[in-house]
Amino acid sequence: xxxxxxxxxxxxxxxxxxxxxxxxxxxxxxxxxxxxxxxxxxxxxxxxxxxxxxxxxxxxxxxxxxxxxxxxxxxxxxxxxxxxxxxxxxxxxxxxxxxxxxxxxxxxxxxxxxxxxxxxxxxxxxxxx
Numbered sequence: 001x002x003x004x005x006x007x008x009x010x011x012x013x014x015x016x017x018x019x020x021x022x023x024x025x026x027x028x029x030x031x032x033x034x035x036x037x038x039x040x041x042x043x044x045x046x047x048x049x050x051x052x053x054x055x056x057x058x059x060x061x062x063x064x065x066x067x068x069x070x071x072x073x074x075x076x077x078x079x080x081x082x083x084x085x086x087x088x089x090x091x092x093x094x095x096x097x098x099x100x101x102x103x104x105x106x107x108x109x110x111x112x113x114x115x116x117x118x119x120x121x122x123x124x125x126x127x128x129x
Contacts, residue, residue: 002079005126006124008077027043039062040064099111
């Protein structure tokens with residue numbers, strides 16, 4: 001089984017979304033800057049030195065800037081052992097992979113896809129720790 005390991009949501013204003021989730025839920029919000037597409041990391045639970053969650057069943061997440069040509073809405077990220085094999089399975093099962101996998105430094109390979117119901121979902125092949 002491949003677990004959900006991360007969530008993602010779009011934002012219109014990075015400072016505003018960071019302030020909101022920090023104030024309401026106490027999350028640790030961190031804007032990664034322009035070199036990482038102004039992605040805002042959301043720390044919802046404690047992690048260890050390898051950035052893995054300490055409490056089983058919890059996940060962290062992030063926020064990406066809304067773009068007119070990107071699917072909107074909340075998405076989950078599923079951990080997979082082989083992103084290339086999963087991309088083939090997605091296409092074979094009627095989904096559509098959105099572009100090529102990207103390397104996230106210190107994290108792994110990542111790509112989004114549309115499932116058969118029009119939901120944007122992502123997969124992550126984590127780096128070996």
